[in-house]
Amino acid sequence: AQTVTQSQPEMSVQEAETVTLSCTYDTSENNYYLFWYKQPPSRQMILVIRQEAYKQQNATENRFSVNFQKAAKSFSLKISDSQLGDTAMYFCAFMKHGTGGTSYGKLTFGQGTILTVHP
Amino acid sequence: DAGITQSPRYKITETGRQVTLMCHQTWSHSYMFWYRQDLGHGLRLIYYSAAADITDKGEVPDGYVVSRSKTENFPLTLESATRSQTSVYFCASRQATTYEQYFGPGTRLTVT
Numbered sequence: 001a002q003t004v005t006q007s008q009p010e011m012s013v014q015e016a017e018t019v020t021l022s023c024t025y026d027t028s029e030n031n032y033y034l035f036w037y038k039q040p041p042s043r044q045m046i047l048v049i050r051q052e053a054y055k056q057q058n059a060t061e062n063r064f065s066v067n068f069q070k071a072a073k074s075f076s077l078k079i080s081d082s083q084l085g086d087t088a089m090y091f092c093a094f095m096k097h098g099t100g101g102t103s104y105g106k107l108t109f110g111q112g113t114i115l116t117v118h119p
Numbered sequence: 120d121a122g123i124t125q126s127p128r129y130k131i132t133e134t135g136r137q138v139t140l141m142c143h144q145t146w147s148h149s150y151m152f153w154y155r156q157d158l159g160h161g162l163r164l165i166y167y168s169a170a171a172d173i174t175d176k177g178e179v180p181d182g183y184v185v186s187r188s189k190t191e192n193f194p195l196t197l198e199s200a201t202r203s204q205t206s207v208y209f210c211a212s213r214q215a216t217t218y219e220q221y222f223g224p225g226t227r228l229t230v231t
Contacts, residue, residue, distance in 0.1 A: 044225075045209065091161055105220070107152075107154075111159055
C-alpha cells in the first residue's frame with residue numbers, strides 16, 4: 001500500500017513571493033504518477049501539475065513547478081509569484097502507473113496543506 | 120451539460136437512515152471512484168469501479184454500498200447512516216487509457 005504525507009498543515013506567503021509545499025510518499029512501485037491538486041473554497045478539485053516517475057526532468061506548468069526526488073521519495077511544489085487566487089488547500093497524490101485491471105487509477109492523497117496568500 | 124455531476128450537493132439526514140448519493144458522468148469513462156474528505160485525512164477512497172458491474176473496495180468501505188448497472192452512473196448508498204459518515208463526498212471518473220481523474224463538485228453530508 002502507498003502512503004502520502006504532507007507535513008505542513010498550513011502555510012502562508014505574501015503576494016508575489018515564492019512558496020514551497022512539501023510532500024513525501026512511500027511505495028514499492030517503480031512506475032507511478034504524482035500529482036498536486038488545488039482545492040479552492042469552491043471545493044472543486046483542480047489538477048495543478050503531474051509528474052511521471054520515469055521522467056527525471058521536473059514538471060513545470062507556468063508558475064508551478066515541482067522538485068521530484070525519486071530516491072528520497074519526495075515531491076515538493078513550488079509556486080512562484082504567488083497570487084491571491086492561489087489561496088486554497090493543496091493535496092499531493094500518488095497513482096500507480098498502468099491502465100489495465102481494477103488495481104490501477106486509484107489516487108492516494110496526502111492530508112493537505114492550506115495555503116493562504118496575503119496581499 | 121457534459122461533465123460529472125453529483126446530487127444532492129447538500130444533505131442532512133438522521134442516524135440510522137438510508138441515504139443515496141448520486142454520481143453521473145457524460146464522458147463514458149470506464150473508471151469511477153468515490154472518495155470522502157475529512158479534515159486531517161485528505162481524500163480517502165471508499166469504492167471504485169473499472170466498468171459496469173465491476174466494483175471493488177477502497178480504503179474505507181465499511182458502511183457503504185455501491186452499484187454500477189450503467190457506465191454513466193455510480194451511486195453510493197449509506198445503508199444506515201452514522202455520525203462518523205458526516206463528510207464531503209467526491210465522485211470522480213477517468214478514461215482507462217489516461218491518468219487524469221475528473222472530480223465532481225462534491226456532496227456535503229451531515230448525519231445528525
